[in-house]
Amino acid sequence: MPDLTESERQFTSDCVAEFLSYANTDATEQVECIYRSHAFPNSRLVLKVQTKPATYALKIDTEAPDTGRLRDEFDLLTKLNIHFEDNPTTQVIRPVYLSDTNSFFVTEFIDRPTAVDLIYNSTDDDQVAQVFRRAGSWLNDLHSRQLPVSYAFRPKWMTDSISDLLDAVPYEISDQSRRWVNIMFAEAARLKGIEDIRVFSHGDFHGQNLIIGQGKTIGLDFTEAREKLAVYDIVDFLKADIFRGGEASDVDRSGILKRNKDMFFRRYKHPINTEILDFCIRGRLLKDWFFLHQRRHDCSEFEEHKRERLGIRLRQVFG
Known part of the structure; x- marks a missing residue:
């Protein structure tokens, strides 16, 4: 503590x-x-x-x-x-x-595990899949609080952030990831301006902010809540999946295990653009990987493990 x-x-x-x-x-x-x-x-x-x-x-x-x-x-x-x-x-x-x-x-105070507790630590893949299903259901209900509006996707903030992070990593990291970055930038240019939905969003929907109760799923920490593209809440949650094991054939083009992503969308029914979602997930994984390779960043033991898991997924999804 x-x-x-x-x-x-x-x-x-x-x-x-x-x-x-x-x-x-x-x-x-x-x-x-x-x-x-x-x-x-x-x-x-x-x-x-x-x-x-x-x-x-x-x-x-x-x-x-x-x-x-x-x-x-x-x-x-x-x-x-x-x-x-x-x-x-x-x-x-x-x-x-x-x-x-x-x-x-x-x-x-609710003395129950968070979604992250189970995703990181459970040895039961079926239990983890149910966590993703319940998270999708909870977020679907939150995003239904008010009617969605159409909004053009603007990826510049993400590509700018990737560029800035890339400039601050060791040469061997920038060299091995240059092709990945080029793929992301080309896709950003293609997706720019495509319509998606903006909704009332949690704003910080990572797994520590979702409690898995007995028959109930309980959200907390709404300090960043505002209207934004629905995909960003989904990205915040799905990226925890990197801590689950899986072969390359088990991972879809976003970098997330097909099983857990499919379970999330069992109950999440809002009409999002899946190409934008997959792009944003890969972008977030890439950003997190670059951040943990910053020359001036000293990784904790947990961050070293996270960095390793991110590298595995990025190599699986980019080839």
Whole structure:
């Protein structure tokens, strides 16, 4: 679990005390930090607060009073809970309390595995396939919240990002991947301007933000929610598939195992452009691989494993 500095301990203690006062209880059994943001380590934390009546997640952002980030997310969670209240399988985490300063809020804590826990660690391919099916069903329901609109695909941001990352990798990596990049750029030129659908999107739909409950699939962390192309949420989730084993014949042109991708689309029914989706998945895998080869980036043990898995999939899909 992430460690807290002395100043963070004082601040989080004050947050917990404020919430306990609201909840009219002082029966705290345990408080622990369960998450620290990699991108914003000094301002964004999540605590697990265990009391005798219930266990809660307390989400902190010390910059939120200025940005309104947590206030907006809490408001959206409230609306989504109402929107999905009659849906027996698709749920979002239940909001409980927003601080007066907007620097933290509290939700229920659900002690169930996330989709990533199962995709990364399960030895049962059938169980993992069901995770992909449930994720597709959940996202289909979220993307149905409002009518989709037609929107022209603009791949320049992705090709620019790939170019920038390519400039910062060792020569042997850029040399072996040059053909892959050329394929991607040619495809980007062909797909530019093709119509796809833009929907209300989660915005950060990776597997850690989806809890696999008993009969329910529960989404969380909506700070990046906005309207965008539907394929980007799908890419964020499907890319976790790289941690599953498979032969080249098991992988489709996107770089994802055919079995898991097919299961995702068992319940996801919005009419997306599959060529754009496959292009975006390959682009994301390539970007992640380049990022983990940056000359100034020191990989953790997990990142080294991820880099290896990305390389395997990229070689499988590009040949």
